[in-house]
Amino acid sequence: MIALFIVLIVVVFFLLIEVPVGFAFGIGALLYGYMSGTDISFHAGFGYTQISAFSLLAIPLFILSGTLMGASGISDRLLNFVNSFVGRTKGGLGAVTVITCAIFGAISGSASAAIAAIGKIMVPRMIREGYPPGHATALVAVSSVLALLIPPSIPMIVFAIAIRESVAKAFLSTMIPGILLAIIYCGLNFWFLRNNRTIVVQPKLPAQETVRQIAITGKQASLAILMPGIILGGIYSGIATPTEAGAVALVYTLFVGILIYRTLSWGNLFNSTVEAARLTGAIIMVLFFLFVMSRGMVLAKVPTQFADFLLSISDNRIVILLLINLLLLLMGMIIDDVSGSVLAAIILLPVTQSIGLDPIHFAGIVGVNLGLGNISPPCAPLLYMAGGVTKQPLSTYIGPTMKFLMLGHLPMVFLVTFIPELSLWLPSLLG
Incomplete structure (x- = not known):
């Protein structure tokens, strides 16, 4: 138990001095192996087996389809379609940003892809029409989390594998x-902008013209x-697994981008593939070291000891659930959502089992809470990424x-x- 706390402190220290996440957890895994007196090579095989899981193939497939969507202009068509409904109202462009991030999440499962694809387009557009730059950047940052919550979700794929539950139900x-x-x-x-007088609102179109615009943009984005x-x-029909669905998403994106819209050039295809490979490599490296470290923790019965410690408090x-949420929030503040999903599965699952919490309900809690942590300082990876993409200083969008x-x-x-049905009702329909 003491070794776990020391290792976590060391990992957090390296993360705070901006050591790449994979290396930070690699150092943590080596340190834990040394402190527990076990040969790290004994656990490496387990880590390799875990990252070789068929379900994890969905990660590079969804990441690549998400990057290709941005490169091929598919996200632009989605934005134009949503804009035809609410764009000509005060604060309408903000609503367009939120809704498009949600739709984008239902395709890519990646918050960073949503920020890159939607943020680059919408923030400059909102600023041109009088939106406060900080509000525009903040809206993109918080809306990007919707890509992690609305399936398919990359963190939920990892979490489901770690707790050996259905990926579809976790979604x-x-x-x-x-x-x-x-x-x-x-x-x-809409509420925050109700008294803003700098926003330029385009004149409302006649009902007939509005319907025509919706039809045109709908056809373009169909x-x-x-x-x-x-x-x-x-x-959910059972025709495809999440991994197979990821492959379908990729092929569909390529087909639409290259042959139908003809907006996906070979240069964009190459650059998107390189970017997707870089992101996937970083995620797999983190997962490998986390699984290695988790193997040592499980054999040393650390999760059970941690559960006993929390229950001794x-x-x-209700108190236990609040403590779990606090720990998840702290995890999300320090590490990315994928790493947090694995750590939550390793360390906190025994605690939830001891109080009779359904694993799928726990998946919902983990997904929502880690999303909050990922845009909460000090580390807030998604928040800072939004600021980097939109070129805005932190002081303008932190408030x-x-x-x-x-x-x-x-x-x-x-x-x-505290309302389990929010997470359990839809999964229960799968039987």
Whole structure:
């Protein structure tokens, strides 16, 4: 138990001095092996077996399809379609950003891809039309988390493998919270901007012209809109596994981008493939060392000891759930969502089992809470990425971000924690 705390402190230290996440956990795995007196090579085979899982092939497939979507202009067509509904209202472009990030998440499963594809387009556009730069950047940052909550979700793939549960059910555990959060963010966006006088609102079109614009943009974006239905329909009908659905998503994106829209050049294809390979390599490296470290922890019964420690603080279910959420929030603040998913599965699953929490309900709690942590300082990887993409200083968007989080995301964490049906109802339909 003491070794675990020392290793976690060392890993956090290296993360805070900006050592790459994979190397930080690699050092942690080596240190834990040394402190526990076991040969690290004994656990390396387990790590290799875990990262060789067929289900993990979905990660590079969804990442690559997401990067290709941005490169081929599919995200532009989605934006134009959503904009035809609400773009000509005060704060409408903000709602367009939120909704498009949610749709994009139903295709790519990657928050970073959503920031890159949507943020680069929408933030400059919002600023040109009078939106406060900080508000625009914050909105992209918080909306990117919707890509982690609305299936397919890369962190939920990893989490399901780690706890040996159905990937499809883990996907659905965060779907209702994701949709509700999208609605809340749209409402907060309109509320925060209600008294803003700098926003330029385009004149409303006659009803007939509005319908015509919706029809035109809908036709242009139809193939992109069909994509979530094909992916999720294939998974939940039982026709395809999540990995096979990822392959379908990739082939579909290539077909649409190259042959139909003809916007995906060979140069963009090469650059997107390199970027996807870089992101996948970083994720797999982190997962390998986490699985290596987890093997040593399980053999040393560290998760059980940690569960006993938390239960010694209190045996009240509500108190334990609040402690679990606090630990998940701290994890999300320090490490990325994929790493946090594995650590939550390793360390906190025994605690949830001891209080009778359904594993799929726990998946919903993990997904929503880690999403909050990923845009909460000090580390906040998604928040800083949004600032980097939009070229805005932290001082301009940290305040608006915290308002969105405190009034939107944090209440959703409590709702998911204490209303299990939000995470369990859809998975229960799968039987």
